Amino acid sequence: MLKALKYALAAGALLVLSPHAMAATPADTLVIAKQIDDIISLDPAEAYELSGIEVIANTYDRIMRFEPTDITKLVGGVAESVTVSDDGKTFTFKIRPSQKFASGDPITATDAAFSLQRVIKLEKTPVFLLSQLGWTKDNVDKLITAPDESTLKVTITANFAPTLVYALLGSVVGSVVDMKVVMAHEANGDMGNAWLKTKSAGSGAYVLKSWTPNDSVVLEANPAYRGGLAKLKRVFIRHVPEASAQRLALEKGDVDIAENLTPDQVTAIGSNKDVKVTTVPQALLYYIGLNLKTKELQDPRVRQALRHLVDYDGMAGSFLKGAEQVHQSFWASGFWASYDDNPYKFDPTKAKELLTAAGYPNGFSIDLDAPNFAPFANMAQSVQSTMAQGGIKVNIVPAEMKPLLTKYRARQHQMLMVYWGPDYMDPHTNADGFVTNTDNSDGAAGHPLAWRNAWQDTTFTAAVAAAASERDEEKRKQDYIDLQKKVLDQGPYIIMFQSTSQRADRASVQGFVQGPSADVTYYNLTTK
Amino acid sequence: MRKAGAAGAIVQPQRRHLAATVVRLTGSFVVSLAVTFVGLTAVTFLISRLTKIDPVLAVVGDKATKAAYDNAYHALGLDQSPLVQYGIYLKRLLIGDFGMSVLTSRPVLTDLVRVFPATFELATIATVIGVLLGVPAGVLAAARKGRWQDHVIRVVGLFGYSVPVFWLGLVGLFVFYGKLGWVAGTGRLDVFYDDEVTLRTGVILIDSALDGNWEIFANAFSHLILPASILGYFSLAYVARMTRSFMIDQLGQEYVTAARVKGCSFWRAVWRHAFPNIMVPLITVIGLSYASLLEGAVLTETVFAWPGLGLYITRALFNSDMNAVLGGTVLVGSVFIAINQFSDLLYKLFDPRLRTR
Numbered sequence: 001m002l003k004a005l006k007y008a009l010a011a012g013a014l015l016v017l018s019p020h021a022m023a024a025t026p027a028d029t030l031v032i033a034k035q036i037d038d039i040i041s042l043d044p045a046e047a048y049e050l051s052g053i054e055v056i057a058n059t060y061d062r063i064m065r066f067e068p069t070d071i072t073k074l075v076g077g078v079a080e081s082v083t084v085s086d087d088g089k090t091f092t093f094k095i096r097p098s099q100k101f102a103s104g105d106p107i108t109a110t111d112a113a114f115s116l117q118r119v120i121k122l123e124k125t126p127v128f129l130l131s132q133l134g135w136t137k138d139n140v141d142k143l144i145t146a147p148d149e150s151t152l153k154v155t156i157t158a159n160f161a162p163t164l165v166y167a168l169l170g171s172v173v174g175s176v177v178d179m180k181v182v183m184a185h186e187a188n189g190d191m192g193n194a195w196l197k198t199k200s201a202g203s204g205a206y207v208l209k210s211w212t213p214n215d216s217v218v219l220e221a222n223p224a225y226r227g228g229l230a231k232l233k234r235v236f237i238r239h240v241p242e243a244s245a246q247r248l249a250l251e252k253g254d255v256d257i258a259e260n261l262t263p264d265q266v267t268a269i270g271s272n273k274d275v276k277v278t279t280v281p282q283a284l285l286y287y288i289g290l291n292l293k294t295k296e297l298q299d300p301r302v303r304q305a306l307r308h309l310v311d312y313d314g315m316a317g318s319f320l321k322g323a324e325q326v327h328q329s330f331w332a333s334g335f336w337a338s339y340d341d342n343p344y345k346f347d348p349t350k351a352k353e354l355l356t357a358a359g360y361p362n363g364f365s366i367d368l369d370a371p372n373f374a375p376f377a378n379m380a381q382s383v384q385s386t387m388a389q390g391g392i393k394v395n396i397v398p399a400e401m402k403p404l405l406t407k408y409r410a411r412q413h414q415m416l417m418v419y420w421g422p423d424y425m426d427p428h429t430n431a432d433g434f435v436t437n438t439d440n441s442d443g444a445a446g447h448p449l450a451w452r453n454a455w456q457d458t459t460f461t462a463a464v465a466a467a468a469s470e471r472d473e474e475k476r477k478q479d480y481i482d483l484q485k486k487v488l489d490q491g492p493y494i495i496m497f498q499s500t501s502q503r504a505d506r507a508s509v510q511g512f513v514q515g516p517s518a519d520v521t522y523y524n525l526t527t528k
Numbered sequence: 529m530r531k532a533g534a535a536g537a538i539v540q541p542q543r544r545h546l547a548a549t550v551v552r553l554t555g556s557f558v559v560s561l562a563v564t565f566v567g568l569t570a571v572t573f574l575i576s577r578l579t580k581i582d583p584v585l586a587v588v589g590d591k592a593t594k595a596a597y598d599n600a601y602h603a604l605g606l607d608q609s610p611l612v613q614y615g616i617y618l619k620r621l622l623i624g625d626f627g628m629s630v631l632t633s634r635p636v637l638t639d640l641v642r643v644f645p646a647t648f649e650l651a652t653i654a655t656v657i658g659v660l661l662g663v664p665a666g667v668l669a670a671a672r673k674g675r676w677q678d679h680v681i682r683v684v685g686l687f688g689y690s691v692p693v694f695w696l697g698l699v700g701l702f703v704f705y706g707k708l709g710w711v712a713g714t715g716r717l718d719v720f721y722d723d724e725v726t727l728r729t730g731v732i733l734i735d736s737a738l739d740g741n742w743e744i745f746a747n748a749f750s751h752l753i754l755p756a757s758i759l760g761y762f763s764l765a766y767v768a769r770m771t772r773s774f775m776i777d778q779l780g781q782e783y784v785t786a787a788r789v790k791g792c793s794f795w796r797a798v799w800r801h802a803f804p805n806i807m808v809p810l811i812t813v814i815g816l817s818y819a820s821l822l823e824g825a826v827l828t829e830t831v832f833a834w835p836g837l838g839l840y841i842t843r844a845l846f847n848s849d850m851n852a853v854l855g856g857t858v859l860v861g862s863v864f865i866a867i868n869q870f871s872d873l874l875y876k877l878f879d880p881r882l883r884t885r
Contacts, residue, residue, distance in 0.1 A: 031719050037843060040587070040631050048589045123599050125592045197633035213632035213639070214843065215715075215835040218722065236719050240833045244698055245714050248706045254713050400846050405590050406582040423591065445594040 024253050028233040030509075030526050033240040033249050034259040037214050043196040044115075044175035046124035050421070053172050054518040055217055058235070060177070060202030061226065063093065063112055063152070064170035066425075068205075068227065068522035071515040074166055074425070078112055078176045078203070079152065084162050088471060091165060093152040100224040101178040101203045109146035114179040116144050116154065116169075118191050129173045129423060132432075133165065134158040159469035161476060167426035172519065177201050205230045205524035215239055219523070230524035231511070244268075250275060250504055256528055257512060258504045262374065263322045266502050277504045279322065283332040283516045284421045284499040285430075286324060286379070288368070290492040292454040294414045296364050300490050305354035306415075307494050309390040310383055311346040316497065319378050327498035329484035330434040330491075331427045334516065337477040338427075339484035351390040363391025369407060370417040372398035379496070380417055411442075411452045419499070420449070421517065427480040431464045435487060453492040460486065549876060557869045561862055568861045569621070569854055573614050576850050586847035587630045604630070604850075617854065626858075627851035631844060636855035639840060643824075644859065645730030646716060647836035650828075651821035653756035658763025659814055665764070666771020671798055673776060681768060688765030693758065697831035700754050712750040714833035721747055755832040759825055763817045770813045774806035807878040815871040822863045 025031040038049040044056050065077035076082065079093035099107040119130050120140045134157030135143055143155045156165060168174070178201040185195035192201075200208035205227060206219035217237040221230040238255065240246045246258040247265045251272060261269075261277075269275050290297045290306065297303060312326045329339040355363060370380035377398065384394040394415075399407070408416050422429040437450035438461060444451055450461075460483065467479035487493070503514060506528065513522040576583075587600040605613055620627060626636035669681040705713045712718060716732055717725070721744050725735050733752070736744040778784065779802055787797045824838025837856060844852035 026720055029719060037839075041633050048591065123593075123596050125588045125596055127596050128591065128593045131593065194633075212642070212835065213634075214643075214839050216722070236722065238715055238719070238833065239835070240714055241830045241839075242698070242714075242833070245701060245831060245833060248701055249713050252706065252709075252713060254718070400581075402582070402585055402847055403580045405585055406580055409582070409585075409590070 025256055025528075026234070027528075030232045030235045030257070030512075030523055030528065031255045032235065032237045032257045032259060033246040033255040034237055035241055036217060036237055036239045037241065039211065039213070039217070041197040042200065042208060042211060043124075043193055044172055044177065044202075045119040045122045045126070045191075046193060046197065047172065048125040050518040051217075054521050055208065055211075055219070055237075056172055056175055056200075056202075057204070057519055057521060058206045058219060058523050059200040059204040059208050059222075060175035061099075061107075061204050062170055062172075062174040063116075063176060064166045064174055066170065066515065066520045068513050068525050071513060071520045071522075074170050077170070077174075078107055082166075088162060089157070090153065090155045091162070093154070095150045095152060096226070097150065099203060099226050101181070101201065102207045102222040102224055103178050103181050103201065104224070105178050105180050107176060107178075107203055108149040109152040110149065111179045112152045112176050113144045113146040115176045116173070117141060118177065118182075119173045122191060122193055124193075126171075126173050126423075129168055129171055132158060133160060133168065159465070161469055161471050163473065163476075164426050164428050164468055167424045167428075171424035175202060178203075205522070206235060209234075221524075225524070227524065231527050232523070235523050247504070250506065253506065256506050256509050259501075261502050261504050263319070263502070266322055266504065269504060274507050275504050276507050277502055278514070280501045280503065280514050281325070281332070281334050281516060282421075282499045282501050283335065283425075284419050285327065285330070285332060285495055286375075286419050286497040286499065287417070288383070288494040288496070289408070289413070289416045289418070289449065289453045290494065291411055291413050291415070291452070292492055293411060294366065296360065296366065297414070297492065299358040301354045301358040302360065303492060303494075304489070305351040305358070305390060306387065306392065307344045308347045308351040308354070309387045309392060310344070310494055310496060311386045312342065312344070312496055314346065314386075315379060315382050320375055320497065322500065322502055323375065324497035324499050326496070328495050329488050330430045330493070330495060331480060331484060332422070332498045332516070335425065336427070337480040339481045339488075343488065346386060348386075348389040355390060355392075360391075363393065365393035365395060367397050367414040368394050368417060369397045369399060369404055369413045369415070371401050371404055376417055383417070408452055409447050411454055425517070425519070428464070428468045431467065431480060431483055434491065434493065435460050435464050435483065437461060450492070455492040457490070546876075549873070553869050553873060557865060560865050560869075564861050564865055565621075565858050566618070568857050569618065570614070572854050572857045573610070573617070573850075576848065576853065577610055579848060581846075581848040583630075583848035583850060586849055617851075621858070626855040629844065629849055629852040629855075631847055631849045631852060636851050639852065640837075640855055640859055642730065643835060643837050643840045645732075646834060647822060647824045647829075647838065649731045649733060649752060650756055650759060650825070650834060650836060651818060653752060654759035654763055654821055655814065655818045657757060657760030658767050658817065661760075662764040662767030663771050663810070666768040667775050667798060667803065669768065669772040670775030670779060671794070678772075681772070685765040685768050688761045692827075693762065693825070694827045694831060696758055696761070697755065697828055700758055701831065704754055711754045712747065714751075714831075716748060716751055716834065717744065718747055718751075755828050755834060759821055759828055763821065766817055767810075767813060771806065771810060774809050775802060778802040778805050804878070808875050811871050811874050811878065815867045819864050819867045822867075823860050 036051040039052040040049060041047045042052055042055055044060055047053060047056055062077045063079050064074055066074055078095060080096040081094045083092045095109045095112060101107055117140045119127055120135050121137055145153050147153060181201040182192035182196055185192045187194055198211055205222060205225045207222045209218040209220045211217045216239060219235040221233045223229055243260055243262045243265045247261060247268060249255045250258040266277055290303055292298050316324060316326050326342050327333050328342045328344055331338045333340045368380055370376045380396045384396055387394045407413055433449050435450055436448055437456040440451060440454060440456040463483055467476055470476035470479055509528045511525040511527050513525055515521060583604060584597055584600045588596050601607060629636050629639055632639050665681050669678045672678050704711045725732055725744055726739060728735050728738060732748040733745060736748060784797050784802055787801050824836050824841060826838035826842045829836045829839045841856040
């Protein structure tokens with residue numbers, strides 16, 4: 001018995017101590033360490049989580065798109081050209097000839113029309129992107145048609161500028177799905193939704209081979225992709241929740257790219273010559289919502305005072321260094337029509353003047369709901385200490401993200417810290433989110449951010465609609481900049497930061513395309 | 529092992545007795561299971577009603593329109609009364625339908641079949657490590673009570689008790705994977721071997737051995753050994769402490785003194801006379817420790833990117849994915865009952881007094 005045990009222990013020791021096959025990733029595979037537990041569906045008519053959208057950007061082509069070769073310009077994807085009717089309501093897309101899905105089926109205007117109609121009919125989360133064009137279950141068959149196999153005709157009833165319509169058709173819901181394949185898997189009239197949650201049926205650079213929740217996503221190159229065969233045959237995305245474990249795996253060469261490093265991990269990489277860090281500004285904004293149901297917050301001077309009681313530069317220069325930059329208006333810097341001035345500085349004296357003028361010379365106490373993890377927890381503490389200097393006693397209420405959002409959607413908070421990412425690459429997405437509020441009653445159907453903070457300004461709401469329909473590009477741009485200035489002055493938000501992504505790659509990795517959002521992150525040009 | 533075989537060979541009726549015991553135990557297992565899961569599901573259901581998380585949010589996210597929200601609300605059956613929802617759930621459970629997980633978009637049963645083997649593998653190796661090292665350490669500490677061996681073992685145990693597993697996991701990774709390169713990193717297998725194992729049981733060590741693919745076996749072992757050792761360390765700390773206290777109790781008994789007086793050597797008295805008497809309480813301790821590891825160790829699974837039950841249930845809880853939470857709870861409940869019953873069976877093997885009852 002004892003002898004057997006001895007042998008077993010010796011064998012175990014040998015196994016452990018035998019030099020582990022020196023780590024390197026397979027030559028034809030891009031291995032990415034990433035947090036991917038947010039994925040709940042990979043159906044482009046349903047997915048609305050960042051990791052899922054990134055996968056879909058690589059497995060589907062879209063009607064309009066930012067090409068991997070130039071992510072700054074929105075151009076035709078599945079469509080090669082478009083003409084707009086004089087009234088600006090009807091768009092006729094010409095579908096590129098002789099394109100094929102990964103399945104081998106030809107891509108036709110029927111597939112494109114079906115894909116758009118499917119989004120409206122399934123009515124899943126991202127439906128709002130297209131329904132704002134005036135499409136409903138009842139009219140969509142009439143408004144979106146394919147008169148012949150190479151012509152897609154869409155008519156909108158909303159008053160939207162063409163650039164805005166293109167941006168929407170270039171978002172995730174503009175992904176063209178293979179109608180034949182999808183409908184072959186239809187069950188209970190779900191248009192193939194249950195099946196497509198875990199599969200792909202597109203014409204992107206890759207095909208989804210598998211998605212194992214909390215574990216991995218595996219993609220394989222699609223030989224039929226119109227942009228040419230991907231340089232690396234396979235992409236293996238492994239779910240690694242811990243940032244430090246991601247860094248270790250990268251430094252050991254077990255992964256080629258680590259996507260979710262925290263500032264301290266980036267510092268830890270230091271001067272390792274095998275690894276390089278790339279900083280990419282993202283469109284994500286970190287802000288505090290100020291609920292006007294709280295009496296004190298109804299006075300615009302109080303809101304201005306609070307904006308003067310946040311140490312923007314202090315945070316950005318310390319624990320947020322490299323991960324976030326100061327940005328105070330609602331459309332992120334680096335994008336068309338952004339407003340980049342940051343007029344608010346940490347200034348307790350000015351804040352006190354404003355508070356005194358508003359009738360609160362001694363300040364007041366208030367709750368701040370904040371997610372209970374980094375960087376929010378640290379940000380909440382900083383805000384608590386700086387607001388105290390203006391006489392505002394902040395009581396931090398930490399929570400997990402889901403209960404926090406539940407509370408936010410029911411507008412039961414006083415102040416609440418969270419982030420906001422745009423839905424597509426046009427300022428209307430944020431203008432609409434932060435400003436539009438057409439029904440401020442508790443029973444309102446929509447819950448945009450302005451509603452959640454019980455803020456309604458009909459003039460501003462009208463200005464958002466006017467900007468959306470403005471066909472003169474220069475004028476439209478100015479409209480958004482004006483709006484941002486006004487919201488900065490009067491709105492119920494303390495917008496603090498714009499995030500920057502710090503991605504670390506093995507030194508040999510070249511050509512990984514990472515844009516400002518998950519929508520424009522492409523794997524197919526990567527070499528190593 | 530030897531004991532059971534010998535008993536069976538000498539007295540034939542004993543075997544029949546054992547068979548009857550097994551039947552009785554199986555019966556009581558099924559009954560306990562039924563009672564427990566009705567209780568468990570009821571409590572879990574109640575708790576889900578009391579949380580402040582909107583389960584629809586997990587499905588549709590923060591930006592959904594009212595129509596999309598209502599669709600999901602209806603699809604989740606939330607427009608029915610809680611009692612009706614609970615009834616429907618139980619009815620479906622009886623035919624083995626655990627429902628769909630909204631987070632993974634697949635049946636909860638499929639998910640459990642996928643995540644449980646990962647946890648099972650980890651917990652089993654951890655328990656083996658904990659028992660193989662913890663029991664001798666506990667016996668040694670008791671035999672050398674108050675001397676340096678006892679102190680060393682106590683300090684080692686205390687460390688295992690008090691150090692956060694998260695930290696220990698990261699340090700372990702940093703040293704044994706990052707610096708020394710003795711073990712593989714996070715996950716269950718290297719990317720090279722992805723898809724090369726035919727999954728039968730889901731336990732990679734077993735599946736690769738069945739395939740005779742020792743390269744994959746070695747790789748899986750290399751991934752497993754560090755998290756298993758860390759969990760095993762905690763189990764060791766607990767097992768050693770309990771063994772020590774059981775053993776000290778026995779060594780103070782008169783029969784040990786009697787054996788020594790009759791010329792029995794000290795270590796023989798410890799192992800042959802005292803040790804069999806601590807087997808029964810020890811089995812309880814080991815069983816409990818094993819069962820708690822089988823629940824899934826969330827922090828260890830997080831650090832080591834181990835796709836097991838702990839991560840699965842935790843994520844389901846945070847997102848109010850009720851089918852997944854209920855399914856996971858039923859599984860954990862069953863595991864506890866099974867291990868309890870198994871411990872009962874082992875008592876009878878190791879304690880002759882219990883056999884005749």
